Amino acid sequence: MNVLWIMVDQLRWDYLSCYGADHIKTPNIDWLAEQGVRFNKAYVQSPICGPSRMSYYTGRYVRSHGSTMNSAPLRVGEPTLGEHLREAGVKYSLVGKSHMTADIAGMKRLGIDPDGEIGRLIRECGFEVVLRDDGENPTAHPGRRGEDYEAYLRSHGMTGDNLWEEWANTGVTPSGELVSGWMLENARYPARVPKEHSETAWLTTRGIEYIEAQGDQPWLCHLSYIKPHWPYLAPSPYNDMYGPEDLPPVNRSPVEKVADHPLLQEWLKMRVCQNFSRDDIRDTVGPTYMGLIKELDDQLGRLFSFLQESGRMKDTMIVFCSDHGDNVGDHWMGEKDLFYDCSARVPLLIYDPRPSADPTRGSASDALVEAIDLAPTFLEVFGAAPRPHILEGRSLGPILRGEVPEWREFCVSEYDYAARAPRRENHIDQVDARLVMIFDGRWKYVHVEQMRPLLYDLQADPNELNELGGDPAFAGQIARMQAMHFEWCRRHHNRLTRDAATVEAATDRGAPPGVLIGYANKEEVDRDGRIFPVHVTR
Structure with a gap:
């Protein structure tokens, strides 16, 4: 057995037709869903890139691994999936994005050479790096990310000082003017880079090349795509494949704009929310977001065809997920952030080639799944010893086999918003700027330190438009959810040794x-x- 673990950055679950979207068709991703199990209630451990990915890569909650915000290093000594799998003789490789920030100070304190064999693995979150590209400006991050893509573009005749910026993320107007992909109003223009050389196409090719090069040693390849994460710019023809008329109705209510919760009030004042609240911005960015998803689906079709033709579908588990979603104007918000389903809920598809999974092919599961469940699932796939004292998730193997295991009653997601403007506007000390979501399948409760909690009833209000935390009529539900939160807090989170x-x-x-x-x-x-x-x- 091998594992191809595909992760997409900032992909909403409800922008895939296998999850019921009727405004976009994703036939290749749908095909994968038909081969395995579609998980309908999968939630990430944090709705932003870095903390979410560190939970995926460690199998541990954010409060446990400590990398609570983007660019917060994963501390030296924190066990990673790579360490567990290498002990079982599995090659654990990265092709694409990881968003890992290395604990250089910790390595220096312990006398570990960051460029040595051990230091390199610590620095890269346990991955053997085939290539790493976090989709970040290489000028701002020299020597860390993007060198492979830069060299690739140069080899195909593209020139400039910063090819990621000047080609992949620069648009071209009808008159030939070059415009920045960072500006939301430019999202309708085609990227300067041809579609066959886009980041999505390039990463697909590199993933195929990796698989072709593998011998008998079992492997896990983390093929980690950058798009549809911003900058929102797609190559032709994907930039104008859709228009505003193709977007689903925006999910927001005037009531949300006058919310009585101080955190929500200040959140909606941030620039990204103000701009995505504008119909013209959503109507410009949304179709491009869809185009980037369509490009991804087309490239995955190429990947899946290779897997079938090469016979790899017979010995390779395929896992497809995202690190979080994108608000795209819903709830008057842009970007990700907070715990609305458009942000914290993610697609999760798992194809298991083994005969034991035959009974569940093409099925769907409503089990409450967390991102940290993938790590113990992978250990089980490779026959590695379980690590329940370290890994806080649960193997999805029984569900893939059609069994009905005892399962969790709620799932958890966390967010450290200390670096966000609403923290200061509400005079919250940075140590108290934390949010914890508890979701039991119907009620979504958000603990907000120093403020009252948030509460949503997704049965009566699946669009999460009516916030109930300030209504005394729901005091009983809040007390019940607070008890769940307290139960989770009392668990062992750090008895690792x-x-x-x-x-x-x-x-x-x-x-x-x-x-x-x-x-x-x-x-x-x-x-x-x-x-x-x-x-x-x-």
Whole structure:
């Protein structure tokens, strides 16, 4: 068995036709759903890139691994999926984005060379890097990201000082003027880069090349796409494949703009929310967002055809997911952030080629799934020893086999908003700028430190337009959800160095050898089978 783990950056679950979208068709992603299981209620551990990915890559909640915001390093010593899989003889490789920030200070403190064999693995979140491209401006991040794509573009005749900026993220107007893809109003123009050389096409090719090069050693390839993450710019013909008339109705209510919750009030004042609240901006960016998804689907069709023709569909599990969604103007918001379903809920499709998964092909599961469930699933696939004292998720293997396991009653997502303007506007100390979502399949509760909680009833209000946290009529539901939050907080989150078997052995053994606590005489020691100190007689 091998695993091809496809992750897409900032892809909404409800912009895929296999999840019911009727404004866009994604036949290749739909095909994958027909081969395996579609998970309908999958949630990420944080609705922003870095913390979400660190939870995927460690199998641990954000509060556990500590990388709570973008660019917050994953601390040295935090176990990663790569370490667990290498112990089982599995090659764990990255092709694309990881958003990992290395704990350089921690490595220096411990005397670890960041460029040494161990340091490189720590620096790259446990991945053996085939290529890493985080979709970031290489001028702003010299020597870290984008070098491979830059060299690729140059090899195909493109020139300039910063090819990522000047080709992949520069648009061309009908008159030939070059315009910045960072400006939302330019999203309708085609990217300067030809479609066959876009980031999405390039990463697909590199993923295929990786798989072609593999021998007998089992492997997990993390093929991690950058788009449809901003800058919102698509190559021709994807830039004008859709128009404003193709967008689904925007999901927002005037009531949300006058919310009585201080956090929501300040959030909607941020520039990205103000601009995406404008119909003209949404009508410009939304179709391009759809075009980028369509480009992705076309490229995945090329990838899936290769897997079928090469016979790899027979020995490779395929996992498709995203790191979070995109608000695209819903709730008067842009970007991601907060815990609305358009942001925190993600697509998750898993194709398992083994006969044991035959009963569930083409099915859907409504189990409450968390991103951290993938790590224990992968360990099970490769026959690696489970790590329940480290990994906080649950293997999805039983669900893939059609079993009905005992499952969680709620899922959790977290957000550290200390670096966001609403924190200061509300005079919140940065240590208190944290949000925790508890979702039980119907009720979505958000703990807001120093403020009242947020509450949504997704059964009565699936569009999450009516916030109920300030209504005394729902005090009982809030108390129930607070109890779930408290139960989760009381769990062991950091007992990493003692697995269950070791703890049981210590319980059976009692005090360590040479330590005799509470014995009245030697006869009691002898009855327990303990060793009496040799230098005394009684």
